[in-house]
Amino acid sequence: MPIKTLQIPTPDGRADAFAAFPDHRERHPGVLMYADGFGIRPVLREMARELAGHGYYVLVPNPFYRHGPAPVIDLPEHIGEEVRPALMAQVMPLIEKHTAERVLSDADAYLRFLTTQPEVGAGPVAVTGYCIGGLLATRTAAAHPGRVAAVAAFHGPVGADGPDALAGITAQVHFGHAESDLTPQTLGELNRALDAAGVRYTSEIYPGTIHGFTMADTDAFDAAGLQRHWDRLLPLLDRTLAGS
Structure with missing residues (x-):
């Protein structure tokens, strides 16, 4: 699965990014993938390759490009609890x-590119994100109704902007x-806002x-949770992007 290094023009400069996509001369549905707060690194490339292997063109930008190319901070191969606070x-x-x-x-710039x-x-395209990337994905979907057909967010603060921010999502x-991120009561409040x-x-x-x-390079990694994530994400993309 090829990985292409890219530069995305934005109003504030050029965002470094990479794309993973199937290695044959066809067009594929597009997916914009937002990294977690630690940004682009090997585990994100592995996940993008995995998704691309199911027939998608996956674009992963560095959201912190204004502060330098990825990795913006020095990261160890494994992000354990002993180094997490400093990072x-x-x-x-x-x-x-x-x-x-x-x-x-x-x-706007990422979707145009x-x-x-x-x-x-x-x-239409899909947007997915992890941790803070989940909030970025949700904001992107709300700002681009009709253009974004699917949005998936994992262990992300998706309700941080309040219930009104969900109204634009089509x-x-x-x-x-994550079980540690919110209580069943908070989940119920979020789901009621989505219903409304x-x-x-x-x-x-x-x-x-x-x-x-x-994230397989952190102490938080849960193999069953990652598999559940694929079991939810892939059918969502298949339903919404099959004709793209």
Whole structure:
């Protein structure tokens, strides 16, 4: 599965990115994948390759490109609990500076770039994200109704913008929550907000998981949770992008 290194033009410069896609001369449905807060690294390339192997063109941008190319901070091969606090102290200022205005400006640029690649077919795209990337994916879908056919977010703070922010979503949605991230009561409140917004969705807590469970290079990794994530994500994309 080839990996192509890319530069995406944005109003604030050029975002470094990579794309994974099947190695044959056809067009494929496009998927915009947002990384977690630790950004582009080998585990994201592995996940993008896995998704591309199911017939998708997967674009993964560096959301913190304004601060330098990925990896923006030095990362160990494995992000254990002993190093996580120090890494988060470096990551959180980047997240705080990535305002909603920047997110939406970048989303416009990313989608424009994705949909004009020669390997990407016509039609709507999907957006997926992990951790803070789940919130970026949700914001992208809400800002681009009709253009984004599916959005999936995993262990992400998807309700952080409040219930009104969900109203613009016309995409089909899957939210996969870590058990440590929200209570059943909070899940019920989120799901009621999705119902009120008329969103077609599934939203569930993945049993036995903690925040970051999809990331195989962290202590939070849960193999069953990652497989459940694929079991939810792939059918969602198949339903919504099959004609693209």
